[in-house]
Amino acid sequence: MILDAEFGYELLVCRYAELAWHPDGEPRPAIVSRQLGTRDRRWDTVVIEVDPGGFAARRRFGDRTIDSDLLHVVRHAPADWAWYRDALPDPGYPWRYVRQAAHRAAGRDLIETRRRGNRIEIRRIRPYPDWVRRIVAIENKPDLDRSAADALADQLAHDVDIALADEVWLATESTGGRVEPALLRSLPVEAGILTTRFGETEREFAACNERATVDGDTTTVDADAATVDWFPSDLAPNGPSGRDPETVTRRLEIAERAYGKGWRSYHDTMRPDCRYFELQRAGRGLVPYCSAKDRCPTNRECAGSCSSFAPEPPAWRTKGWPIEGGPGKGIRALLNRRRERVRDRFETEND
Incomplete structure (x- = not known):
């Protein structure tokens, strides 16, 4: 290839x-x-x-990225209840955005929040490692x-x-x-x-x-x-x-x-739902392959605007029960499982 x-x-x-x-x-x-x-x-x-x-402690915060706004809250959340403005260092931008981040963090179970009068108080669930x-x-x-x-x-x-x-x-x-x-x-x-x-x-x-x-x-x-x-x-x-x-x-x-x-997230910017998109083995690796071009496509050209792009036939996407999706969905699931396996490996070694 x-x-x-x-x-x-x-x-x-x-x-x-x-x-x-x-x-x-x-x-x-x-x-x-x-x-x-x-x-x-x-x-x-x-x-x-x-x-x-x-890393094992970080895993207990979930699999998603903790973005910069959430990090400001999660890293400094106190062990006991406190008004968020007293608990967190000055962010250098309006506090209303910090309040929004605190609610987002609570929605992801990264911290706890409660209302005391007109004030939002926060408390950490666990220390950020x-x-x-x-x-x-x-x-x-x-x-x-x-x-x-x-x-x-x-x-x-x-x-x-x-x-x-x-x-x-x-x-x-x-x-x-x-x-x-x-x-x-x-x-x-x-x-x-x-x-x-x-x-x-x-x-x-x-x-x-x-x-x-x-x-x-x-x-x-x-x-x-x-x-x-x-x-x-x-x-x-x-x-x-x-x-x-x-x-x-x-x-x-x-x-x-x-x-x-991770590094396998190219499936988010490419089109694995194209009938010509495949994964091919390269030794101990998997790389994308375009059967229409007979080569590995670039990240930029593998898009809906590609002249060879052809969506998966509907029959491919309705196989399985109830509806499991076609090869494109399977490729995404495979690459995500491989990313999770790498994460799990270090947690297992630590145990």
């Missing part, structure tokens, strides 16, 4: 990180997401290294030519300077040369370099087995599909002061979005 150079590669890097993080060989519990960051900078792949005990250990940002560039490296150097330098992430990596496809091109580019020395070999495992097997044949476009991903060519620097600030409260909050907001979104 032919993968789109950017989007398909991004999915394989995410799956590799899910299988084999950290690349230095010491396993670290982590959740993986994609296309996350701030208003000024968006990362291709984000790895959130978690504390298993804290310290579940995030480290945040790792990965920029994916399968074909690292000189022009791409020049543009990427500025982006990586920005990531190193702001130190919002604890590590910054570049993931690029191996050329098989004695010295990988990424090592010869003018990239920040603080950024790590990860060279991937998606598909080489099957080709090597075919070379050793006369009866085995492998299509030249076959792509696979497994836990041994990448090599560290350059280790990154630890960007976490030294000293007792650590990060300022605003940065801590921004990091937690990114982690919460990664927790709720």
Whole structure:
């Protein structure tokens, strides 16, 4: 199967990180997401290294993202009843929005609320845990030519300077040369370099087995599909002061979005309800496939405006009892189950 150079590669890097993080060989519990960051900078792949005990406590707050407004309430909700304005720090915006967030949080069973006269009082149900250990940002560039490296150097330098992430990596496809091109580019020395070999495992097997044949476009991903060519620097600030409260909050907001979104959420922006949309296996990963285009579609082109788009026939959507839906609904359910399985794994290990 032919993968789109950017989007398909991004999915394989995410799956590799899910299988084999950290690349230095010491396993670290982590959740993986994609296309996350701030208003000024968006990362291709984000790895959130978690504390298993804290992560299990976070799981008790539910499976959905706790957004920035809710975080302000949930993190600071008191153990005993108190007026929300006395209990919470000044948000820097009108208190009426905090009151609305408090009611939303209560509606999701994140806190408790009650009315005392004209005042809304809040109380926490459980303390919000310290579940995030480290945040790792990965920029994916399968074909690292000189022009791409020049543009990427500025982006990586920005990531190193702001130190919002604890590590910054570049993931690029191996050329098989004695010295990988990424090592010869003018990239920040603080950024790590990860060279991937998606598909080489099957080709090597075919070379050793006369009866085995492998299509030249076959792509696979497994836990041994990448090599560290350059280790990154630890960007976490030294000293007792650590990060300022605003940065801590921004990091937690990114982690919460990664927790709720994961990296398989492409089914929310693509059209799995199209009759040509499928999932195909790539080693230990699943990637989208368009049978009309005979390749992995890009995230942007797989839309209702695609000239090949054809909704699933009604007969496909009415199979099962009472009405279970067609393949598109099944694809969404499968990808959601895989995300839940990753979440459950760390909670089980902690038990």
